[in-house]
Amino acid sequence: xxxxxxxxxxxxxxxxxxxxxxxxxxxxxxxxxxxxxxxxxxxxxxxxxxxxxxxxxxxxxxxxxxxxxxxxxxxxxxxxxxxxxxxxxxxxxxxxxxxxxxxxxxxxxxxxxxxxxxxxxxxxxxxxxxxxxxxxxxxxxxxxxxxxxxxxxxxx
Amino acid sequence: xxxxxxxxxxxxxxxxxxxxxxxxxxxxxxxxxxxxxxxxxxxxxxxxxxxxxxxxxxxxxxxxxxxxxxxxxxxxxxxxxxxxxxxxxxxxxxxxxxxxxxxxxxxxxxxxxxxxxxxxxx
Numbered sequence: 478x479x480x481x482x483x484x485x486x487x488x489x490x491x492x493x494x495x496x497x498x499x500x501x502x503x504x505x506x507x508x509x510x511x512x513x514x515x516x517x518x519x520x521x522x523x524x525x526x527x528x529x530x531x532x533x534x535x536x537x538x539x540x541x542x543x544x545x546x547x548x549x550x551x552x553x554x555x556x557x558x559x560x561x562x563x564x565x566x567x568x569x570x571x572x573x574x575x576x577x578x579x580x581x582x583x584x585x586x587x588x589x590x591x592x593x594x595x596x597x598x599x600x601x602x603x604x605x606x607x608x609x610x611x612x613x614x615x616x617x618x619x620x621x622x623x624x625x626x627x628x629x630x631x632x633x
Numbered sequence: 634x635x636x637x638x639x640x641x642x643x644x645x646x647x648x649x650x651x652x653x654x655x656x657x658x659x660x661x662x663x664x665x666x667x668x669x670x671x672x673x674x675x676x677x678x679x680x681x682x683x684x685x686x687x688x689x690x691x692x693x694x695x696x697x698x699x700x701x702x703x704x705x706x707x708x709x710x711x712x713x714x715x716x717x718x719x720x721x722x723x724x725x726x727x728x729x730x731x732x733x734x735x736x737x738x739x740x741x742x743x744x745x746x747x748x749x750x751x752x753x754x755x
């Protein structure tokens with residue numbers, strides 16, 4: 478609580494502001510949590526794609542495969558080229574890359590996602606810490622009020 | 634509380650609420666356009682790094698259609714221009730709404746002031 482807060486009115490005003498700030502932090506936290514989940518999923522997808530590319534390295538061209546068409550249904554297909562991959566670069570554009578370039582792109586993308594994940598987690602912790610501080614101030618104020626009320630009852 | 638307000642002030646209040654909703658919806662649109670802009674710029678950056686004969690696919694509806702690097706760049710530049718125009722239009726709408734909001738706020742304050750003066754006179 479600020480030292481400058483003088484009188485009951487000021488204290489109430491201070492805690493009203495604090496309460497609004499707490500709600501804002503709560504909303505921010507929810508939004509950051511959603512971003513963290515999204516970034517984590519994207520990073521995991523990069524790992525999945527990288528593992529698939531690496532697993533396909535040992536296969537021979539012409540190997541039979543199955544392509545998922547949804548709802549657990551597959552169609553037969555054959556790998557005609559195991560060195561060319563098509564990567565989505567956003568804005569509705571995909572680019573064909575050889576194995577090494579595809580891996581490089583995916584590794585770079587994963588790194589970007591992991592950095593974003595770290596930054597978001599830092600913001601999350603900072604906001605959670607700020608919220609804890611507000612909670613602490615509220616609890617302190619509440620116990621102070623309760624002890625004052627208790628004192629008043631005893632005096633009666 | 635709103636029942637105590639004169640009809641004019643009530644009307645101003647509901648207009649203010651409508652404007653607030655419009656401003657919120659515009660903010661969401663602006664966010665979407667800005668994020669599409671960033672995505673387009675990033676894709677353009679990637680395309681410009683590729684050799685001219687690179688194989689590129691463009692999403693048309695639900696299918697990927699083979700295209701050239703230069704054609705994809707042209708389409709994305711067009712898209713970027715359209716997004717920029719949309720952003721300009723959103724900014725203009727935002728300015729209009731903010732101006733109208735302030736105007737209404739002042740009018741509402743005046744209406745409330747008049748009501749208070751009327752109440753004191755009685």
